Amino acid sequence: MSVAEAQSPAEVDKDQERRLYREEMAIAKKYIGPFPVVMALWCFSNLLCWLALWPLVIFDVIPLWAGFLIATANVALCYLPSHEAQHSNYANPGTPLRWLNELIGYVSTIPLVLPFKIARYTHMLHHKHTNDPKLDPDYEVIAPTWQQAMLKTVRRMQPGFPNSYGVVLSENADDPAAKRAGLEGMVQSLAYWGILCTLAWSGYALEAAFLWWVPRMLGTIYISLFLSWWPHHPMDEMGRYRNTRSFTHKLGNIVAFGMEDHIIHHLHPGMPLNRNKAAFRELRPILEARGCRLEDHHG
Amino acid sequence: MELLKAIYPWGPLLFGLGFLAPVIAALMTNLGVQAPLGLTEIQTGLIVGGTWGLVAKFGGRWI
Known part of the structure; x- marks a missing residue:
């Protein structure tokens, strides 16, 4: 600057x-300056906790309702370490720890199923065009109150509502970074739905629903409210x-x-x-x- | 890629059959809800999940 x-x-x-x-x-x-150790530990401890829930619930070590509450917290918490990676805050390109930066970016948001490259691409646009109704990919969160912002996030999850990140990628279809992000996003989404369906038809339908599917929706609402709506409201x-x-x-x-x-x-x-x-x-x-x-x- | 593009609009129906159906069946079993009309839980799940998926596909909303 x-x-x-x-x-x-x-x-x-x-x-x-x-x-x-x-x-x-x-x-x-x-x-x-210094390497953000706290954020790196946050990433891996949160991810390990969420992964551990699966055997713990499947083998009845903890009840599903407890797993559901913890999983919802895990999903909500998983975005911020990836957010640091989007800004290359763990390591810049060309530095020895760059692999760690990218690893955190990719694995941290597995519970949220937010593809890293899409997150980085759209988030950089958000910083460049914050609150611009046409160019800020996060502008869709605009709402007069926090309650309405939550309802709007639910509306944005509906199949008939255009996905603002998808719109951004298609508008920049000639950009190789957008193309790569779209491809990775598609693979990750297909893997997510494939895993959910496989689990559901293998006798783990409730585990799939309450350790991933519902927590992901709730986590998305929470993240959208506190990371997008609250700090930028009223976005004018x-x-x-x-x-x-x-x-x-x-x-x-x-x-x-x-x-x-x-x-x-x-x-x-x-x-x-x-x-x-x-x-x-x-x-x-x-x-x-x-x-x-x-x-x-x-x- | 072309196949995916063709399938994508039918995502809600596939989701209703592929995921919601077994979830509904598992919920019925766990909550002790009897399937109506002599159907099994999974048959009920497929009917409800499939119908819900179609409504979401053509109506644009799950809820």
Whole structure:
């Protein structure tokens, strides 16, 4: 990002603009550097937990209802480690640990059945065009209230509703990255439905339904609400310092999956999620001076 | 690829028969629900799942 791109919505003169930019970058740099160990551990522990549920439930070590609750949490939790991989936060291309970055990206979202390449492709567009009704792939989540946002996600799951990520891929059909993403997505979706049907016809229909199918739907609703709707609501402003808000959720930042400080992620996507809160506290005076949307309310 | 393109629009019906049918049958067995009209649980599942899949395919919604 250059100083020119970092225009404040608040009225600040050019000297102040440069000073704010330098200060913001100096603070951000402190939090961007080290390998995000927490997020990597999060990925593998969450995935192993979800995989372990299958034998535990099938062999009656734990009841299906308990497996269902844990699986739903696993699905909801599986997106964020992959999100770091989408931004290459574990390792940049050409570095020794790049394989780990891509591995986390691919395996973390297995419970959610979100193909990594599709997630990365559409998420980069989301960052580039945040809140643009035509170009932001996540714009479909727009709704006046959080309850309506949840209902809208249910509507978006219906077969008659166009899949916004599918639309993006078809609009960019000439792009080899979009083509590859579409192919991987198709393979992953076919594998998912194939596994579900095979399990169901092999005597494990309820396990398939309550460890994967229903948790996946519930997890999708949760992720869509907290990662897309809440930080960008009401989605009526664009620009680096206004397209995302900070907020205080009455159930806390853990329930909100750390999205209270999502504004930090949009300003500095290279900063891992678990460092956003500390960075937000330090950056807050700068964000205030820039006229960012710091909405500390229980909305 | 062409085969997949031809099958894709029928996804809801295939899902109704391939997944919902055994799930409905398993739910009936577990909840002790008797299948009507002398049908077996899986026959009931195929009828309900298949019909639901057709409704979703032509109506565009599961619910």
